[in-house]
Amino acid sequence: MSVPSPTVQLMDTELAPPPDGGVEPFRERWPEAVGSLSPSRAGDFVSCPLLYRFRTVDRLPERPSVDAARGTLVHKVLEDLFDRPPEERTPVTAAAMLEPAWKVLVEEEPELTTLFERDGIADETALAAWLASCRAALERYFALEDPRRLEPADRELYLESMTDSLLVLRGIIDRVDLAADGAIRVVDYKSGRSPREGSEARALFQLKFYALLLWRTRGVVPHRLQLMYLGDGQIVSYDPDEQDLVATERKVEAIWEAISLARETGEWLPSPGALCRWCDHQALCPAFGGTPPPLPEAPASSG
Numbered sequence: 252m253s254v255p256s257p258t259v260q261l262m263d264t265e266l267a268p269p270p271d272g273g274v275e276p277f278r279e280r281w282p283e284a285v286g287s288l289s290p291s292r293a294g295d296f297v298s299c300p301l302l303y304r305f306r307t308v309d310r311l312p313e314r315p316s317v318d319a320a321r322g323t324l325v326h327k328v329l330e331d332l333f334d335r336p337p338e339e340r341t342p343v344t345a346a347a348m349l350e351p352a353w354k355v356l357v358e359e360e361p362e363l364t365t366l367f368e369r370d371g372i373a374d375e376t377a378l379a380a381w382l383a384s385c386r387a388a389l390e391r392y393f394a395l396e397d398p399r400r401l402e403p404a405d406r407e408l409y410l411e412s413m414t415d416s417l418l419v420l421r422g423i424i425d426r427v428d429l430a431a432d433g434a435i436r437v438v439d440y441k442s443g444r445s446p447r448e449g450s451e452a453r454a455l456f457q458l459k460f461y462a463l464l465l466w467r468t469r470g471v472v473p474h475r476l477q478l479m480y481l482g483d484g485q486i487v488s489y490d491p492d493e494q495d496l497v498a499t500e501r502k503v504e505a506i507w508e509a510i511s512l513a514r515e516t517g518e519w520l521p522s523p524g525a526l527c528r529w530c531d532h533q534a535l536c537p538a539f540g541g542t543p544p545p546l547p548e549a550p551a552s553s554g
């Protein structure tokens with residue numbers, strides 16, 4: 252499913268607003284919502300119900316990581332790049348935007364500096380190596396497409412909608428492109444490497460979730476879903492149809508039912524796997540000899 256990126260000439264147009272002019276009908280029913288779900292939290296539950304609990308019910312803090320920080324910084328540069336006139340959207344401009352964007356990020360999240368400290372002292376060598384890895388990710392982006400030929404309809408687009416079973420779905424789409432013929436492309440940047448053969452379905456779930464949100468709020472099925480892996484310069488793309496989105500909604504509803512059951516029974520089972528390597532909560536996880544804390548009295552019903 253990994254294919255080289257075609258460069259697509261897109262129009263400088265905007266996505267149509269919701270059919271009712273911006274106030275979506277489900278908002279009137281908001282007080283009846285049974286909960287809310289984002290693709291990330293749904294993915295947490297599918298990977299490991301206990302991880303979902305730690306993040307969404309207990310809301311335990313997690314340490315910053317160099318990989319997550321790289322993702323945040325590269326996303327920010329790619330988002331801001333499209334504020335520049337087309338002719339300035341070059342690798343040189345993007346590379347020059349990196350350090351100023353890092354400074355802003357550190358002002359917003361000062362704890363990120365601890366990623367590049369040794370014994371409490373700033374480790375400039377480690378920071379320089381990490382910034383070089385961010386620069387390399389941006390270079391791979393330019394090998395995949397030419398942003399001078401693109402004019403996204405939306406960036407960091409927040410969408411929410413409600414299913415018939417009163418579950419609020421929400422998500423933020425990195426980029427939405429709109430072609431001259433009205434075809435919509437949903438783009439998501441990943442700073443890591445592309446999934447192994449056979450694991451694309453899990454990666455595409457997030458984009459199908461976004462497509463479902465676009466379909467529900469704008470009444471259109473996106474023509475293409477595109478994941479851009481800047482860790483190894485690969486693209487995974489998929490062209491969904493209405494049946495895919497109906498199936499995605501069913502899957503999301505089933506995940507929510509399983510979450511609701513876990514809330515009722517208090518059974519949040521660990522599911523050890525590849526994710527454990529990056530999990531901050533091993534010390535509290537029975538799979539690693541730990542004991543989870545008592546459940547909070549009034550657990551949050553969103554994720």
Ligand code: SF4
Pocket residue numbers: 299301302521522523524526527530531532533536537538539
């Ligand atoms: S360590 Fe692994 S099994 Fe335990 S909560 Fe984290 S991801 Fe789940």
